[in-house]
Amino acid sequence: MASTRRRPSDLPALGVTVDAVVLTIAQGALQALLVQRPTPPFEGAWALPGGFVNEAEGLDEAAWRVLDEETGTRPGHLEQLGTYGEPGRDPRSRVITVAYLAFVPELGGVGGDDGGELAATAALVPVRRALDRRRTALAFDHHRILTDGVERARSKLEYTSLATAFCPKQFTLSQLRAVYEAAWDQSIDAPNFRRKVLATSGFVTPTGRLAAPGPEGGKPAQLYRAGRAVHLQPPVYRHHV
Amino acid sequence: MASTRRRPSDLPALGVTVDAVVLTIAQGALQALLVQRPTPPFEGAWALPGGFVNEAEGLDEAAWRVLDEETGTRPGHLEQLGTYGEPGRDPRSRVITVAYLAFVPELGGVGGDDGGELAATAALVPVRRALDRRRTALAFDHHRILTDGVERARSKLEYTSLATAFCPKQFTLSQLRAVYEAAWDQSIDAPNFRRKVLATSGFVTPTGRLAAPGPEGGKPAQLYRAGRAVHLQPPVYRHHV
DNA sequence: TCAAAAGTGTTTTTAGTACACCCATGG
């Protein structure tokens, strides 16, 4: 019963942090933003950007602050992913972490560079490499958190319009399709994708502007903005193997 | 950068609790398990069952313990819902709560009573009433948490096999259908539902047994057990209005 | 023999897939 709740002043102090899985699309692949730990434990290892929650600060607020402080990024979308609190996950003391999932528009445009604006200790790492334990050792339980974040992101692309959060303010349908193709690592039929997106009311709204063609020509593409819809009905399916 | 992480020993102590949205189907409606607060703050108000996390205890572990202590229920499914940590959500001091979502098989069978095994201070309340602020005042931010939990449950029925977590070990397809109809408050065509469920491999497995017909007759129905599948592909859609 | 619930069959409608083909641009 509720009477087993003791007063907070009696309680063991648990440290509370926020950590963020920050995803973006670059070089045609889904990439995660990682920082290198400057201090023990796990000194020198890659980790998710994160930090402690301040006393008078909300959790979302702490996540925004940490992303700004550590990486300077402004996500197009930020949502809570889950809370990880196994005793022993931090070797120093009991710390539970509230993990966030952030989608960031491509930092250097399609096929651009690796995001030179990032701090020296931060890097974009393809999730395929970041999740390969032989090539990347992540601190704490961050492998698990990143795994969960990537799976959440892949699955949310199916039934929400969040793919637009990976795109700049204005984007072409090819750019939007590239988000799905990179995140799911599968190719999508362009004509059918176009029809599907345009048939889903509120997914994208046309701006009337045209994008300049790429260096190798091609018809100038229509530019779109993200629409008001959040949930897609029906979803954009990935081909589960 | 990660250097802004201070050592845990320097940190303000935040209280950490778990609260549970416990859902079940009874009287043809989705119902939530609430407890009456015996002490201030919000003395006498209805609240989600919950309690503080112990020092050496994992979060999931704390959720199972609290459910057992406060309500004596053994959920068929328990998952994390989200973490709520606005400063001021607890008038006493800074407390963040990790909310869980639990699905419990019908306590008294279909159309049964209101679950007489519950403690005196606990009650099953139809979510429609529990979420109506004019009829039910919930403590803390539990209105918000319950809202989120109910929406998560409704949506998870679509793309997972979790509807079986509301059913007893063995169940008929009508019982399973009743879960969807109660949770979504809409009727489902029985023949099509049957085909859909049976066509989804791993959703249910036949036991070969037959259920006794109801008091008003009818053909005895096949009994099924929950299958191994977790995600349904394709989903069972609700008709979004 | 009637009502009620389980279960089957069949038609209609809708949505997804594959792919041929035309359009506008840069080299």
Next chain:
DNA sequence: CCATGGGTGTACTAAAAACACTTTTGA
């Protein structure tokens, strides 16, 4: 004038929805 990517048309296929109908039970 050819390669490249944008965009349209259309036939084929799979799945969802609607609903008529048969089966087996209790009263």
